[in-house]
Amino acid sequence: MKTPGLPQFDHQPKKYDGPSADEVLRLRRQFLNPGIFLYYKKPLMLVEGKMQYVWDETGKRYLDALGGIVTVSVGHCHPYVVEAAHRQNETLQHSTTIYLHPNISSYAEKLASKMPGELKVCYFVNSGSEANDLALLMARAYTGNYDVIALRNAYHGGNALTMGLTAHRTWKFNVPHSFGVHHSVAPDPYRGIWGRENPDAGKKYAEDIKNLIDYATSGQVAAFIAESIQGVGGCVVFPDGYLKHAYEHVRSAGGVCIADEVQAGFGRTGSHYWGFETQGVIPDIVTMAKGIGNGCPLGAVVTTPKIAAALAQRIHFNTFGGNPVVCAQGKAVLEVIEREKLQENSLKIGSRILAGLDRLKEKHNLIGDVRGKGLLLGIELVKDRKSKEPAKEECAQVLERCRELGLLLGKGGLWGQTIRFSPPMCVNEQDADFLLDVLDLALAEL
């Protein structure tokens, strides 16, 4: 098989004259917490990025099909976004929310314009974990209830409260963190008990939520939280109707519904701007991070005026939330998504990749399942299609080989058995074909 070549791209990276990757690794091992993990047997050092590509210190280019873990939404160093942040950096870098600044207000207005229904009130924070933590606080303050329903196979963050929501043993420390949190079964059409052939699967999975409310709580709950597509869990797309039925059970027990759009939001699913819209529901609270800022530390909680008012019961403060520079960048990201029709591009290129992955499944038995929407895609690797034994080592090998061939991918799932694709939404058809050719070669060589 011929080695695929990266598509032409007109950008000359700057000559790198900083410390070597070995030296950086040495310093990292000495001065950084070992809990911060690295990908690849020989860790990769990236020193420059432009749109969908990144370069290592030797000048080798890669297609970034993970997008800095679903974060680089509109492209690395997008000139419009860089300019917006630069302009603000030169004018006023920080003030805090105790003073007025035009950026936070105009950004909130713009973000609210993207939201359906009554979801019009924003609170800016610095990360997805913070956003989910705050969303839970609002839900509890608003409802006066405590119990929360989350899903198995979920990832909602790594701080004390969100580690309790996250439901993979790999991310959970053996410390008390899940008091009041109950995990319902993951509505996973590939590994769960009801598959894609069952038209009632969504309703049936949601019945477990009703069951949890009846048997594990007082019958009254504060909230239900779910990613619209489970990202870290391996790009698990829920059966149609699941969230609709889940929301009904939760609301009739007095709870509010939180959609974690940290990965699925901002047009990435292609067909819709928000992931929850693919399930035909409107949540009560939406949390955002990652792609919202294209790489800057920005998160948001957007809710209804009524729920938002619950936070005024006490003083609540976040030093960097709504920082003028970050708000300038966030607003520029929204403008680029609109102007460059990146949602439409996600649909077009995502469909091309999805169709190609389906073809690869015909050819390679290792691929047990192909799934996802737009540019949030995954393939689950299994040693045997019948037993569905996770092909963890093979998944790691494919990632290593793809890296050598100039393609950066992600992995997910409890066992690290699912390859994830979430490139910046500016990728084109040539990138899609390159990705598929490289993957084909890497799978063939196993």
Ligand SMILES: Cc1ncc(COP(=O)(O)O)c(C=O)c1O
């Ligand atoms: C769906 C989801 N929610 C929340 C988070 C936590 O975000 P952060 O790492 O910014 O705290 C993540 C991070 O991967 C995520 O994927």
